[in-house]
Amino acid sequence: MNKIAAIIGGGVIGGGWAARFLLNGWDVRVFDPDPEAKRKINEVLGNARRALPMLYDCALPQEGSLRFCDSIAEAVTGADWVQESVSERLDLKHKVFAEIQEADARVLIGSSTSGFMPSQLQEGAARPERIMVTHPFNPVYLMPLIEVVPSPATDPHAVEAASEILTSLGLYPLKVRKEIDAHIADRFLEAVWREALWLVKDGIATTEEIDNAIRYGFGLRWGQMGLFETYRVAGGEAGMRHFMAQFGPALKWPWTKLMDVPEFTDELVDMIADQSDAQSGHLSIRDLERKRDGNLVAMIRALRQQGNAAGRLVNEHQRTVFEVPAPALPLITQDRVIPVDWTDMNGHMNEGRYGQIFSDAAEVVMAMVGADEEYVARGMSYFTVETTVKYLAETHAGERVVVETEVTEGAGKKLRCFHTMKRKNDGEVMATCDQLMLHVSLETRRTCVPPEDVAARVTRLAALNGEA
Template identity: 45%
Template sequence: MSNTNTVAVIGTGVIGNGWIGRFLAQGQDVIAFDPAEGAEERTRNVVAQVWPELEKLGLAEGASQDRLTFVSTLEEAVQSADFIQENVPEREDIKKSVLTSIDQHAKPDAIVGSSTSGITATTLQEGLQHPGRVIVAHPFNPVYILPLVELVGGRATDDVQMERAKAFYQSIQMKPLVIKKEIEGHVADRLMEALWREALHLVNDGIVTTEEADAAIIYGAGLRWAQMGPFLTFHLAGGEQGMRHMLEQFGPALKKPWTKLEAPELTKDLKEKVIEGCESHAGDVPISELEDKRNEFLVKLLDLVEDYWPQSKI
């Protein structure tokens, strides 16, 4: 694939619009399709709103909001695309129906990435004429800022197809993590879900409020994880001998029942604790303002991460 491609985006919700922002900022031509009423206006408003943050991250040569075209049919959107990003609702029947249509109308060599967070590539490939080109390409919100994308092939995917997909995502300044074995929920979501389940238990048991649980991550683990992740963080916890000493000293504690692996029952009482806690924590600040603050923070943090971790192989 050349540096400039025609990219089709099917489905323009939060994730789809995030992809569109990133594609445009990286100098791609984008053709979008979404049958929902008002979809084009919402997308153009979102892109205009986040464009200043994309400018701070650095626009590719030729990047322009004017390179976005909305069309009225899926067939028109995909027929000339070099790469297709599918972002329809997370329902297997809907995704399979849309992917079947994409498969029928797209160029034979076009790669199709599904933004699914939980459906396997093998499942999505079932019944397609060109199954190997359909892969999981799971991003993280906001897609236009966060660089991680999990790439997972299915039974029909070969190494050449995955390498093409990896090269494309690298060309738009993403960090593609190629996962060699299919699992439900992929990798990053499973790690986040484990923490989320434990946080719900702590709130449910009256140990912390939602704000206190957030503070425990923000001012403790989160600051370290942004630079090194959990494994290198614990590697440093072992002193001069690193992980070897850490596991010898603290490994036995893993058997202690500190954590609760199963999620708590989402009772009405727990729901209210979580909802009221978040609303109290956020105060009167509207979601749009919180998103702006998040984006500004992430742009600065990404620059810092790159300064301290330039040797990353991802």
């Protein structure tokens, strides 16, 4: 039976939360009195269904069910988690928390608030120990960071349970040690935003030039190293102490205006809005969201290959999602969505990526016979010596495909596989691959006979075809 998440407030953030839970196999109930809530959430879901599965090399859990409820009580009763994402009005949040706890006093409640501290949210609550801040970043279905902020009144066991739930969704729960206005990340964003307003107001830079300074410069470094690790590298061999000694005096220079705020006049608003329209007004919000999602998928997948930052998190989450298949026909060795970075100038998957997906399929077969990562660490593996690939239909980003594999030869040093890649929704064959692998010693880099246990598993897989 699926776990249940209740989403109270179905705007951009609430919709993102709904998508994150749904695509990880939770059933979701939504309450939002906005008559447009269903349309808005379904549009967010459309983007999420396209983007999130692209991060993974295997299928996510079967999608849960989505239900729109007529009351808070209907949504939260019996839920395993409640995520509040209503407007940033403290009186409204207090009213919502009271209704939630009146309906189900035991449920865990996370608030998406970016500004209020948990102690403020807990004022007047029947069970303040069940309430905490779980502040996400947009889009919630792709961005992994969740700031988990308890107050002294929050039950530590509730915080631990919340962290386990969030981790199971592929998120990164960052526990904030002490409650503070705007938590951690938004305080950085406010500082950068404030300085950016001055740069525009004073005619130093346009909105596009400021965005370029970020995306072509420190934004790339921060995305994989953060702030302090970036500066540690900047300190060279002498490290962080050298960096601090070298750049410490700059803290006294009047470079920034972080303690001052430009007067928020209509003129400044018009200037910012006009420049922003000129920069990207030719694209709809949905176009921008899809572009953003595609960029995030490609960047996080690059970090996956390096095993760093958000990429490491996806790798860890995938290990909890993927299971080596049982030896039975049809043997499904790949079930995944084609990521956006696998396509070429023609708009379809390029030939190199067919090699990638069939290689990934072969690694699943290797895991089935015991030639997994631990086996490789012991100094043995299978190497591909020959492949014949036939491209039969175009494959596009966002399509879900499966690879069915037959072990057609399994004797001695040989392991031969025939892979058939099909579109999941209609079974059309997209490509096939005949792949011959030989068992090798990684010490000598030459072929050798595999151990008896591995050889026996290979023989059993090959025998499946005769039994079919």
